[in-house]
Amino acid sequence: MDTVHVIANPNAAGGKGARAIPELERRLRREGIPAVLHSTEAQGHASELARSVREAGVERILVVGGDGTIHEVVNGLLALEGPGAEEDLPLLAILPVGTGNDFHRMVRAPSSMDATVELLRSGVPRSFDVGEVRWKGGRAHFVNLFGAGIDVAVLQRRPAFGRLPGLLQYLAALVSALAGFRPIPLRVEWEGREGSTGTFEAPALLTAVTVGPSIGGGFMISPNARCDDGLLDLFFVESLGVGKVLRYLPGILRGSLTGKPEVRQAQVSALIVSASDGRPFPFELDGEVMAQETERLRVRVLHGRLRVLEMPEGGRA
16 A cells, blocks of 8 residues: 555644544554654644645645644645646545534545544545635635635634534634624625626625535535535625524524525635725635735636545445
C-alpha cells in the first residue's frame, strides 16, 4: 500500500484532535499501513503542509480535523494556478474530529477510528465540487460554505460557548449574535441551469452558498444540495426579527423551511455578491472568518475538482 500522509490538527474540537493522533498512529502500525504524520502548529499551517505534500507527488492524504482543517488542506492543494493546475489531486480521506463536521456529512465514509483505517484499505474515489471565491487582491476555495451576514457574527461569538457540543454551540452563539446584528444591504446576481439568471437584493440577515446541505453543525439550509451536481446552492435570507428567526429555526434544522417570503433559494453555477451601499462587508469560508473585507466578490463552482475517498455504495460504517 502507498504511504498515507496524515495532516492532523491537534487543536480540533478543543483538543480532540490531539487525543486522536496517538491512537491513530497505533492503529495504522498495527494494520501495516505506512504513514507519515504532519501535525499542524498554527492557523494556515495545514495549507502549507498540503501544498508541500502535493508538490512531492503524494497520492493519498488523511485529514484529521474538522471543516476548518479540511478547508485549509484543500486550499493548499488548489493553490497552484496555470499549467499543471488541473492535474489529479491526492485522494482525501477524512477522520472527522471537528465541532461542526458539515463536510463529512456529505461523504459516504465512517467516523470511527477503526472504520477510517478500513476506508484507507477499501475506499473508492468520488469527485466533489468545490467553490471558488475571488475578490480584489484575493482568491480562496471553500469545500462547503461561503457566508456573509449573521454567520460571521456567530463565528465570532462561538468561542464563548466552546464547552457545548457541536450544534448547541452554534445555536447558543446564534442567539447571542442576533441581539446586536445589523443586516447587510447586499445584491446577489446569479447564474444557474441552462442560462437562467436572477437577482436578490435586500438588507440581508444571511447570504450562504453551499456545496452540501448543512452548515453550523447541522442547520439544514439546503436539504436537496448535492456535492457532485456541478451546482452550488444559494440561501438568501432578508432581515428578520429575533422572534421570527426563532420560529423559523425548527424548519431549518429539519430541512423543511419552505414558502417563507423572506427566504429565497436558487441553484447556481456562479454569482456576484456586492454591497448595495458600497461599504466592505466581512465574509467566511467553511467556518473561518476571512481577514479581508470586500465590497464585491465573485463565486463559482469548480465541478468535480476534489477527489474524496468513500466506502463503496452501501458500505457506510
